[in-house]
Amino acid sequence: MSIEEKDFGKAFLYSCYVDKAFGHEQFIPEHVVMFQLSGETHFDHEKGKLVTKEGQLLVARRNQLAKAFKYPSKNTVYQSIAILLHTDRLKKYALDHQLSSDKKQSTDINILLEGDAFIKSYFESLAPYAEASDRVSPQMETIKIYELITLLLERYPSLKNLLFDFSEPFKIDLEEFMLKNYKYNVPLENFAKLSGRSLASFKRDFEKIFRTSPRKWLQEKRLSEAYFLIENKRKRPVDIYLDLGFENLSHFYASFKEKFGITPATINSIA
Incomplete structure (x- = not known):
């Protein structure tokens, strides 16, 4: 069985599986943007379940519990690229671009979107970094993540309320x-x-x-x-x-x- 899960930068994770695999990380501390290159990812989270299929984009909110099950398709391996959007980096982007959320404690937990040609091209541009032996430099990582944030806001403006909601969980039952x-x-x-x-x-x-x-x-x-x-x-x-x-x-x-x-x-x- 061939398995690969490669961290090629502090914020980038490439996954490639031949057989079904279980994602070990169950607490999501930072916002995650994941693009499904092939296969499917099944997510169990507090509000139910969702499935990301080839060509789809998942934006997962920070501070939540979730389980990921990764399934190759019948004809090819499972492949995905996930990017962590660290809060400090988002705060700096928001400050640089004078952005803020229109509401606090966004109710959106996981948003599933159909990736278009621009989104697909962006994630395909990361493939050489995933395949290289060297890690992405901090400078290039910042450039690529700022590119992603800008692309997301241009293609899906409503994501602003999720990405720039910096409030912390409040006391619940x-x-x-x-x-x-x-x-x-x-x-x-x-x-x-x-x-x-x-x-x-x-x-x-x-x-x-x-x-x-x-x-x-x-x-x-x-x-x-x-x-x-x-x-x-x-x-x-x-x-x-x-x-x-x-x-x-x-x-x-x-x-x-x-x-x-x-x-x-x-x-x-x-x-």
Whole structure:
């Protein structure tokens, strides 16, 4: 199996897969712009699911949880180029061009667009950098990212409200948030930030609501869901462990047996 995922600059990531792959990054700290060169990317996020197909452009808002599943097409490999738009760089661009968002806390999370000839040509211009052995210089990286921001604003003016919304997450209902997002395998600091809390405040509020620690609750919740899916939905362990936030299959098996006294395979084999 041939796999390639190449970071060719601090803000550029090229992905090429022959077989289905799972994107390991589940917390998106900065805005991401991704162009689908071939294959499909399936995104699970807090408001549902979306699929990017060849020639489509995805603009994903910073400070969100999401899972990416990468699928090659029948006739070719999976290929995409993703660009991180760091907040500091966007703030400088906004200052240089006297831009600001027309509203705060934009409700847009992920925007899927049809790429046109200009967008396609831009991402194709990055191919030589992805294929080269040297990394993109900081000077060239800035030039290419400023080019992308300008292109996006010219082709899709409404993106201004997403790109230049620099507000931080506000305090939200913690119980509802955790019940919706417990399957994401991210550090507690990310859960805290997205719920609008410091880590200390997050832990304090969490224990008041759930009467246990965040780490213990997450483990118990994920394992209980796994048991339900295997017993009632006849799911295979290999098909669900990543969806439930476990890092690898062996860790899932060990944790499952420690809690229930049996292996997931034992349940699945019961007629």
